[in-house]
Amino acid sequence: MRSIKQKMKNYTSLTIAVAVLTLAACSPSEAPVVAKDHFHPKGKEPSEFTLEIFEKARETLPFSDRRDFEEQSRGFIAAPESKKIMADAGHAAWDLERYEFLLEPDKINSVHPSMLRMSQLNMNFGLYEVIPGIYQVRGFALANITFVKGDTGWIVFDPTEAAETARAAKELVDEHLGELPVVAVIYSHSHADHFGGVRGIVDEADVRSGKVSIIAPRDFMAYAISENIYAGNAMTRRLFYQYGVLLPASPYGHAGQGLSQNTAAGELGLIIPTRIVEDNIEEFEVDGVNMVFKNTPGTEAPSEMNTYIPGMKALWMAENVVGSVHNIYTLRGAQVRDSLRWSKYINKALYAYGQEAEVMFASHHWPRWGNERVQEILRDQRDVYAHMNNQVLHHVNQGVTINEIHNVYKSPASLEKGWTTGFYHGSRENNSRGIVNYYLGHWDANPATLIPLSPRDSAPLYVEMMGGAEKIMAKGQELHDQGKYRAASEILDKLVFAEPQNQVAKDLLADVYEQLGYQQENPGLRNAFLAGAYELRSGIPEGASPKTSGPDMIRAMTTDLFLDFLGIRMDGRKAEGMAFKINLVTPDNGEKYLIELSNSALTNIEGYQADDADLTITINRSDLEQVMMGAKSLADQIADGTAEIDGDAGVLQQLASTMVDFELGFEILPGTKGPSPETDLNDFEVGPVGAMSE
Numbered sequence: 001m002r003s004i005k006q007k008m009k010n011y012t013s014l015t016i017a018v019a020v021l022t023l024a025a026c027s028p029s030e031a032p033v034v035a036k037d038h039f040h041p042k043g044k045e046p047s048e049f050t051l052e053i054f055e056k057a058r059e060t061l062p063f064s065d066r067r068d069f070e071e072q073s074r075g076f077i078a079a080p081e082s083k084k085i086m087a088d089a090g091h092a093a094w095d096l097e098r099y100e101f102l103l104e105p106d107k108i109n110s111v112h113p114s115m116l117r118m119s120q121l122n123m124n125f126g127l128y129e130v131i132p133g134i135y136q137v138r139g140f141a142l143a144n145i146t147f148v149k150g151d152t153g154w155i156v157f158d159p160t161e162a163a164e165t166a167r168a169a170k171e172l173v174d175e176h177l178g179e180l181p182v183v184a185v186i187y188s189h190s191h192a193d194h195f196g197g198v199r200g201i202v203d204e205a206d207v208r209s210g211k212v213s214i215i216a217p218r219d220f221m222a223y224a225i226s227e228n229i230y231a232g233n234a235m236t237r238r239l240f241y242q243y244g245v246l247l248p249a250s251p252y253g254h255a256g257q258g259l260s261q262n263t264a265a266g267e268l269g270l271i272i273p274t275r276i277v278e279d280n281i282e283e284f285e286v287d288g289v290n291m292v293f294k295n296t297p298g299t300e301a302p303s304e305m306n307t308y309i310p311g312m313k314a315l316w317m318a319e320n321v322v323g324s325v326h327n328i329y330t331l332r333g334a335q336v337r338d339s340l341r342w343s344k345y346i347n348k349a350l351y352a353y354g355q356e357a358e359v360m361f362a363s364h365h366w367p368r369w370g371n372e373r374v375q376e377i378l379r380d381q382r383d384v385y386a387h388m389n390n391q392v393l394h395h396v397n398q399g400v401t402i403n404e405i406h407n408v409y410k411s412p413a414s415l416e417k418g419w420t421t422g423f424y425h426g427s428r429e430n431n432s433r434g435i436v437n438y439y440l441g442h443w444d445a446n447p448a449t450l451i452p453l454s455p456r457d458s459a460p461l462y463v464e465m466m467g468g469a470e471k472i473m474a475k476g477q478e479l480h481d482q483g484k485y486r487a488a489s490e491i492l493d494k495l496v497f498a499e500p501q502n503q504v505a506k507d508l509l510a511d512v513y514e515q516l517g518y519q520q521e522n523p524g525l526r527n528a529f530l531a532g533a534y535e536l537r538s539g540i541p542e543g544a545s546p547k548t549s550g551p552d553m554i555r556a557m558t559t560d561l562f563l564d565f566l567g568i569r570m571d572g573r574k575a576e577g578m579a580f581k582i583n584l585v586t587p588d589n590g591e592k593y594l595i596e597l598s599n600s601a602l603t604n605i606e607g608y609q610a611d612d613a614d615l616t617i618t619i620n621r622s623d624l625e626q627v628m629m630g631a632k633s634l635a636d637q638i639a640d641g642t643a644e645i646d647g648d649a650g651v652l653q654q655l656a657s658t659m660v661d662f663e664l665g666f667e668i669l670p671g672t673k674g675p676s677p678e679t680d681l682n683d684f685e686v687g688p689v690g691a692m693s694e
């Protein structure tokens with residue numbers, strides 16, 4: 001981070017002068033205050049309107065309720081000296097030091113007080129006792145890693161997202177609780193921050209030999225792989241917004257992620273489970289510890305399960321109940337989740353196990369002790385998901401649309417008064433829109449939005465009708481100066497879409513987004529506004545690429561998923577007029593596919609072969625994986641005899657000629673492609689970026 005700051009200082013004074021001059025030139029009103037400690041030379045301090053929102057939050061939210069802080073620090077055993085965990089590749093896999101500024105909240109006035117409070121809580125770091133026999137290492141990654149003592153070793157719930165952080169956690173456990181082997185791993189759900197670090201604590205050979213068992217919920221493998229493939233590139237790009245991938249850790253930038261401070265950027269692996277919990281409820285012993293597993297499909301993840309340990313009266317709520325409201329709609333993009341079903345599964349946990357549980361722990365945040373507290377949290381969480389679902393539909397049935405619901409839906413006052421249902425991961429606004437989308441889809445039933453013009457096509461007309469750029473800038477500045485930021489963004493967005501090269505307009509819109517970002521309680525909303533401001537000011541920096549998969553994940557992809565994705569990579573326009581059939585045979589796993597290109601669509605069907613195929617390819621699935629990973633081309637494998645072909649090899653060349661490699665740096669906001677010459681940020685260092693699939 002230091003290098004970018006130093007580099008920026010070199011041209012800070014010049015760019016500030018330019019920014020102030022341009023703003024002064026376009027409006028007679030006072031320019032916003034440039035923040036001198038801001039990582040960006042055009043960055044501004046929070047305005048009086050933003051500070052007013054903070055002040056109101058401080059007055060109305062129950063800051064005197066300190067139970068979360070007591071629970072967060074309870075049972076602390078030890079922490080390593082350094083808050084940095086190095087990756088095998090040499091970079092920092094995890095760096096909590098970057099967030100130490102959060103430990104001095106009184107000095108921060110550019111983060112919403114409620115979000116700041118959560119970010120302070122997420123500074124917990126080290127080994128903690130949940131109860132005798134259950135321990136958690138927290139603050140080593142996005143997710144917690146939990147160790148339950150079995151008869152012969154540790155049963156691990158959720159080995160975080162990176163091998164390096166899981167290994168470091170195990171070393172801390174060894175040091176303070178005595179060295180014991182890991183004998184079982186339980187993946188609570190199909191998101192990578194809950195299984196990606198498995199290779200840091202388990203040797204795959206021990207899994208194969210039966211020494212270590214790996215337990216997972218129903219359909220785990222299918223969803224662990226498929227959720228991020230089809231729209232993967234778009235989802236990864238959108239992480240720059242939801243997770244603020246480009247934003248330096250700073251009171252003016254990335255100031256926590258709600259579930260934890262950030263994600264770990266290390267080796268992401270996956271060892272295939274040895275036991276799947278297929279039934280809705282299964283009870284069995286794991287290394288001598290009796291556990292009740294309860295599948296909760298279609299909640300926080302499509303494949304997820306809670307676990308109750310009756311002998312310890314301990315309830316593991318996976319990621320179904322954490323210290324925040326979760327995503328019904330995830331800003332990075334994912335299929336919308338079922339809020340009602342989620343609520344019902346929490347209700348089942350409340351009545352099946354919550355009547356006697358004395359402790360509840362989860363894969364993020366901190367445990368809750370005492371039956372009363374366990375029930376309080378379960379009830380509040382059950383109700384918040386039910387309320388969202390029911391009240392959103394209540395409004396919808398009276399005509400409120402997807403484009404209005406976020407301005408209409410409000411949480412009940414009783415839940416607003418507590419901390420257990422804060423919106424630190426899912427946002428109230430986008431969860432409510434997500435619920436409308438879940439039931440009705442994206443259309444608001446207004447004919448004007450049935451087949452609207454694209455923003456780039458409609459914007460010039462708006463600008464023309466509003467009287468041109470100068471008028472819009474003057475009004476935009478006026479609205480900005482009055483603190484009417486959402487109104488300002490309405491018109492400035494049109495101008496920026498009509499005139500993508502108008503840097504003065506982009507800078508003013510960036511100022512607007514920055515204030516909107518500061519004002520948010522929800523880290524995803526904050527990051528999205530601040531990322532938008534960042535890209536408008538400086539363009540999209542190159543070279544920052546979050547990791548969403550690794551070799552293990554690609555190996556675990558089914559062949560039809562791989563073939564489906566080829567169909568997505570294919571540019572249909574390049575395939576006009578092409579038509580062929582390919583038989584694909586993978587002898588080592590006994591699979592056969594018929595792949596057909598017709599009408600510019602590439603389709604595949606398992607178990608069939610065409611008699612009139614233009615080409616038959618025979619290759620072991622294990623060799624095909626080299627192609628899937630991009631390590632070797634199919635042409636090379638044909639040349640060296642790894643793959644055999646029979647028929648017209650020309651169809652492969654035709655197919656290859658239609659393939660497109662998706663680039664991550666596509667524009668979201670216009671005129672942001674490539675760093676602008678004014679702020680040359682080519683060597684901009686971003687923080688560690690790891691697997692994200694929340």
Ligand SMILES: [Zn+2]
Nearest residue numbers: 143191193319
């Ligand atoms: Zn998670």
